[in-house]
Structure formats: C-alpha cells, structure tokens
Amino acid sequence: MSTYTIHGATGEWEVVIGLEVHAQVTSKAKLFSGAATAFGAEPNTQVSLVDAAMPGMLPVPNRECIRQAVRTGMAIDAQINAWSRFDRKNYFYADLPQGYQISQLYHPLVGEGHLDIVLDEKDPENTTKRIGVERIHVEQDAGKLMHDQHPTMSYVDLNRSGVALMEIVSKPDMRSPAEAGAYVRKLRTILRYVGSCDGNMEEGSMRADVNVSVRRPGEEFGTRTETKNVNSVRFVMATIEYEANRQVELIEDGGKVVQETRLFDPDTGTTRSMRSKEDAHDYRYFPDPDLLPLELDDAFLAACRDSLPELPDAKRLRYENELGVPPYNAAVLTAEVETARWFEKLLTTAAEQQGKAQADVAKQASNWLMSELFGALNKLGKDLSDSPVTPEKGGELLALIGDGTISGSIAKQVLEIMLETGDGAGEIVEREGLKQESDTGAIEAAVDTVLADNPDKVEAYRGGKDRLFGFFVGQTMKAMQGKANPQVVNDILKQKLG
Amino acid sequence: MTEHTEMGVAQIRDGVANGDFTAVEVAEAFNAAVAAASDLNAFIVTTPDSALDAARNVDARRAKGQDIGKMGGVPIGMKDLFATDGTPTTAASHILEGFVPPYESTVSAKLWDAGAGMLGKLNLDQFAMGSSNETSAFGNVVNPWRAKGSDAPLAPGGSSGGSSAAVAARLCPAATGTDTGGSIRQPAAFTGITGIKPTYGRCSRWGVVAFASSLDQPGPMARDTRDCAIMLEAMAGFDPKDSTSLDAPVPEWEAGLNPDLSGKRVGIPREYRMDGMDADVAKSWDDGIAWLKDAGATIVDISLPHTKYALPAYYIIAPAEASSNLARYDGVRYGLRDLPDGAGLQDMYAATRAAGFGKEVKRRIMIGTYVLSAGFYDAYYTQAQKVRQLIADDFAKAWESCDVILAPTCPSAAFPLGDKVSDPLSMYLNDVFAVPASLAGLPAMSVPAGLNRDGLPLGLQIIGKGFDEQGVLNAGLAIEQRAGFTAKPDTWWKA
Structure with missing residues (x-):
C-alpha cells in the first residue's frame, strides 16, 4: 500500500479521514411508529400520527430495527451494549416535526468494532488494513423539504420522517481517498450480507458525513471539517481529495482551517461552507423521557448472532482455502452477497451433475463465471441480477465441459445461444449437434x-x-x-x- | 329522591343499573348545571350532545339486558389536555387554536368504553403549567368556594382547576385530571374534593398533551374515595402505545376498599413539618393522624431527608422536558401559524410561538432550554436527576418502616386569584408537598380533611408504595369516614 500524501509548497502533508455513515435500516416499519418505509411513495402517504408529531403522540421502539442494528454490530465484531438509551437531539426545522430527533448520544446500542479493507485486490500479498469503528447508534431520519412546488412556499414530505437509520461512526483511521472508498464499499458489502441495509446510495439509503483534516506526518491531528450527506463512493473520494488540498493550501498561505460543516457540490467537485462552529446548534441532548432504557436479554442477542450469515471475509477465506478458488476470484465473487449466492448455486449444480466434490470444480467454475459469463453479460449491458442464464443452467454447462461432452471453445458457442434463447445447455448441444467427438x-x-x-x-x-x-x-x-x-x-x- | 347532580359516580352507576332513573335524566341534569355555571369558567367547550348520546347508548344497553360498564351512565368532565376525537383540544393555549384531533386518547377512550359520557372539555392551566389556573388562555377558572364573609374570587388550584371546580360545584360527578407535580392533588385540596394520582405508568399518556413526560400521570377527581377507585379502574391499564405504561393487571380497587387499617403503619415525615406552617394546616394534619390511629394504624415518625431539594429538582426536570415536548408547536402542521409578510421559517417560528404561548409556558421553555444548554447541563439537569434518585431512595427507605405516608396536600387553603400570579416562586412553593411523590412516581391522593378558620377546605395527602393504590385508597377512605366532610360551597354562580 503506497502512502498517500499531499505535496504542498512547503512539504508533504498527511490526510486524516473519519466517516460517519448513515445507513437506512431495512425494515417494513419506522423506528418508532408503524408507518411504512417504501421508497418513492407519494408525498405524505407514509406518515403516522407519531411521525407528524401530533399532540400527545408517543414513540414505541420497533424491535426489528434494533435487531438489525445489533446484527450489524456483531458483523463488525463490535461490542453490543445490552443496556442503551435514546436521547433527544433538539433543533427546529420544518422537516423535523417533533422539534427533536430521537438518537443515541450517551449510551449507543453498539460500541467499538472494526472492519478490514483490502486496497488492491490484485496485490498477491492481499494486504489488509484494519479500520476501527467507534460506535453504531440508531436514530430517526427527518422528512424532506420541497422548494420547487410553489413560488413562495416550501412543502414538507414526511414519508422519511421517523425512518430508522444506523449511524456508523469510524475512527479517524483512514489516510487516503482510496482507503475511504474501500471502507465505504466494504461496509456496504457487510450491510448487504447482513441484510440490515440495502446500501443503495442513489436512493439515499446510505450516505456519509466526511471528516477530513491534514497534518505533517507524525504530528497531532489538525482541525477537521465535516462535509455532510455525501451520497456515493466516488463523491466521498472527491470530497477528501478537494478538502485535503484546500486545507493544505489554506495553511500554507498562512490561514487556519476552521472547524465547520461543509457541503459537497457534485457538479463542480468542490465543497463550500455551510455553517461554522460558532453558528453550530446547541442540540441540548438529554435522555428521551418517553422511552425506557433499551435492555436486551441473552436470548435476543443469541438469536441475533445465530441469524448472521457467513460474512464476506470468512466466505472469501473458505473459497480460497477449502474450495481452491484463486484469491482474486474469491475477492471478486464475495464482494457482493448476490454474486456469492449465484456462484454457490452454480457450484452446487456443477458438482452434483458431475458427481464430484465442490472443491474439484470450484476453480473452473469461478474462472468460467468471471471470464466467460461476466464478459458476455457485460457486452449485453446486463449483470447477474438480470442474466438470462440461471446458475442452474450455468452448472449444467460446466458439467458438459467437465465430462467431455463439449470442449471449451464449443462451450463459448453454447453460452452465446443460451444468452440469446435462455435454453438449457444440454438441449442446445443436442439440437445443434455440438457433441464432442471422442471416437x-x-x-x-x-x-x-x-x-x-x-x-x-x-x-x-x-x-x-x-x-x-x-x-x-x-x-x-x-x-x-x-x-x-x-x-x-x-x-x-x-x-x-x- | 336526591337531585341527580348531588349524586356521585357509584350512586349514578348503581341507580341507572337498577332502573331507579335513566342515564339520559342524569345527563340532562348535569348539562343544565353546566349551562348555568358559566361564571365559574370551568369549561372551555361544552358537549351536551355527546353526554346525551352516551347516556342514550347506556339506557339502550340496559334495556337489552347488557352490561352498562363500570362507569355506565356517568357523565364526566374531560380535562382539555386529553385528545378527544372530533372535539377541539386546546391545552388551554392559543397555540392549539382550531386543533381538532382525529384521534382519542387511550384514557378517554377507556372511559367511554366503560359507559361514561362527556359533558365538555375542562379548563386548566396552559399546558398544565400552573397552580392557580390563571395561565389559561381562556381566562381563569373561579373556585366555587369563597372565604367566610368575602366575595373575593379564589383560585381553584391547578393545573386541573376546571376539573376541581366542576366537581366541587356539582357540574359533574367526576372529572379527569393529570398530575405532573401536584396538578390533581392541589386543586382537589383547594375545592374540598378527592383526587388520586396513581403510580407513574398506571394510566396511559397516549393522546394526553405532554408537559413533562417522566412525571405526567392521568388520574380521577371525584367527590369521594369510592368514586375515585371506580373511575381509576376504568382509566388504568397497560397500553402498548405508551412505552412507559405499566404492563400489569388492573386491580379491583373498588372491591378491595377497606377502611380497617389494623396492622398498617403510617409514616409522618418530619421534614414536611416546616417552620411557620399554617396553624390550620398543622391542625388538620394532627386530626388526620388521630383518625388513622382510630382506624387501627400505628403511627411512625419517618425521615425523608432530601425533601427540601425536591422542588428545585422538579423545576429543572419538568421545564427541561417541557422545553423539548413543546417544540412541536411550530406553526408548520397544526394549530396557530403566525406568518408575517415576507417572513422566513425562523420568523414564522418566532412569531407563532410568541403569539401562541402564554407567559408561564414561555418562562418554563426558557428555563428548560437553559438547563439543557451546553455548559449548564451537568450543573442543572444531571444534578437534578441525581436528586430525583435520592428522593426515590428516601421513600424506599421509608417503606422499611411504614406502609403509607400522611402529610398535608398543600401549605395553605385556596388563595385569592391574582395573589401569586406576579410571583412565580411563591406560586411554585404551593407544590412543595406534592412534588416529592411525583419525582418518585408514587401513588398519592388528596382527601378533604375539613375547613380552615375562613371556611375553606383543606386536604390531606396520602402517599403510597409504587403499585399500592389500594393502600392509599384505604387510608383515604379511613380519613374520609372520620372527617365527615359534608360542607359544600354556596351556589353563588347560579343566575
């Protein structure tokens, strides 16, 4: 892993990055009300009396949201706090009906954990870097203001109001845009494996607040800025790139970085000041008196743990060590849970049809999937999710290669026909007379x-x-x-x- | 036969059930009493048709031989802090102008299910903040009682002052109240009626406009202990919509009433006997001790050492929670909106809240905002929470040597309207005996003990262990039977 530095006029600068990722919890209902959470519904159609903060309404915690946050914590080896509490974060805004957000400041649900990132998948050493996670807490999302519906008024859509978010706070452990990008991707992979968040950044299910500061190597942390609500991996990296350079220039010109909140402009790739520390809200956090402390018993925690799937790092190691899948293939195939699922179905069928152990066909299957199918799908502008070839049909094709019925080059032709027609491999070989001559x-x-x-x-x-x-x-x-x-x-x- | 309006909850319920009279007759009598008492200003809205509809329904059920419910045929007053579906709900504040809830509070829904009907929405201190009813945006309620030889209007107590005045003036046999720091007990004492604040969590807060969530607790106000027991049974019960609701069965308090206190120990907290205590209040306390002894109880001296810190802690915790609870009244979704020409969002907030909230509400929002602010939080809020725990510990220790505690409800009888309104501290001091039980979440009731030298009612307070409403009610009943409180205010308000 090469060291990333900013080359300033006066020397080298190190960049220090911490991320607060807001991930929407996959749940049918909101954190404290029974209202639905589907994306893209008509404005104000998914709002309960609680979400609209009508007088006398009270929050009741949704256990499913808590369960998902606990499972997420377990997936990053974090400490789970069996006793946690909700606090109110008080501020006025039209998208915040209660006048406060229910969050967890003092006693979060999940404590310290970590995840490992790989910067370069082709690095034969497979060097990883451990990034610390400070905490995960659950909180309510706010509604949305619409400023383009009326010449002088703003409209409020409360569909998102009260939707459950996990705020996943990293330690300031990242030192380059690439590391930050790898961290967000890895986090998204884990969330999708666990099923606690769909990780869909375009729909706003996942967004990051990016904390950036610069320092001379070895010195104390510098003053940081926080760029809010950055909604893609690319933008996270661009934010860091821009902020780090801006801060270095500022300092080298004799200025000082001020602690402030900034906004990223995707059109220009720059950030601009939103409000400084002086204008920062005093959120007057205090324990929400409408809610009792959240206490989780051993049975609940055990059930959370038992429900965790095989996680990406473990899966990748198993592919490499037990199935003999080449390291690069293992990394690619485990990066998305859907890909891994597809591959495992493919493997099951291929092995069964040949009466072989999975380990005996895994390497070939991984190679075929990555070099043949991915390439072919790519040409068609498709991916695995809308592939005309199912993993079962792919397995059948692999079995035909394996038992010598067709050769590798014939298999390419067969795959093309499969992609066009959706027919099975055996059927095509039979119909087209492509059976290999072994006489x-x-x-x-x-x-x-x-x-x-x-x-x-x-x-x-x-x-x-x-x-x-x-x-x-x-x-x-x-x-x-x-x-x-x-x-x-x-x-x-x-x-x-x- | 007794006039219908002279009857209490049990008498009406039993009379309707027996066919001695109809629920409609009862409702009509109370509707008429309400209509004739506008000088008391006890109601913000009257709902005579609602009372009649409920009565007709009860009569019809009885005719079909069906159960008429625990409160069958009893028309009641509803403190205007409870959301009532289709009927304006104001919390006595301009900021809720025009607000008609599309939902019914859990407690009021339970009462209607039990066969009660609604005579109207009762006046109160704005957002339940006050001890004299003078903070209402709809004008103060007037206490039906007057001091001997005086026409000076007196405070009915607060915040449930509409409830206390209406029950005392026989405008309704019973009413709902809410108690955050004495808002059921103090007005009950000021008007010679009975009121109980149950254990925190016994009655659902869902649909009750929030003042201070960790303290607010609904309860009944009625003419005697039995009526309170009946109504509390109808109001109480676990509500999954309120996370702080007690998940415990509701005892049959009425059936369990027993004024024989043999084997019971009554604690007398020495810290409540303050220097310069009103002589009549001190005497009524001594009377109470004698009555409970007579009922078979043993009297024990107890100490609640942190009592003097209760009021300051309460006036940090309650405003802190209120400052946050009242943030939702912002002019965006319901109630008042003041949008000056060319105003932005911040201007709208400022204008709306300036115009909508009364002075006392603003005072408490500002106190609460201050004590939660960065740099002050630990010194005030955290410290107050520690005090709150110490006060709960005081009570826990006291229960090692006694079963209930007897104390005065208030330091004085009803004071004249206008007397304390410009001096918030002296107003707050009125709650000095009521607040400790609130901070500890304990059941506590006020029963009439007699009249002072001016002919005004005084109340005695019984505080019980958590969940032991029965012990509190039984001690209250023992006092009630011996106090023989039958005094009534003159009906000067009738035209």
Missing part, C-alpha cells in the same frame, strides 16, 4: 490426413520446432469442425509424431 478412429483418421498434407512441418517438428504442435492440433480440430475432444487429439498427435 479415436475418426480422430486418428483426421490426424493422419493432417500429417500427410503437411510433410514439411512434420519434418520441422521432428527437427525440434516444438511450437508447431499447436498447428497440428488446430488443423485437426478444424477438420473435425471443432468437435473433437482436445485431450484425445493431443494424445494421438503425440503418439504419431513420436
């Missing part, structure tokens, strides 16, 4: 013809030009219209060429 007699005849037609090359080969062996294979396969079993062709050629 020694026919192949021998073809080899004899090829050798007889090319006496000069036979001579040259025997004289030491080993590379000509490929030529004979190619000619034989051509004569057999590609259907000859390559292994048999090789054997016969070797034998005849002596």
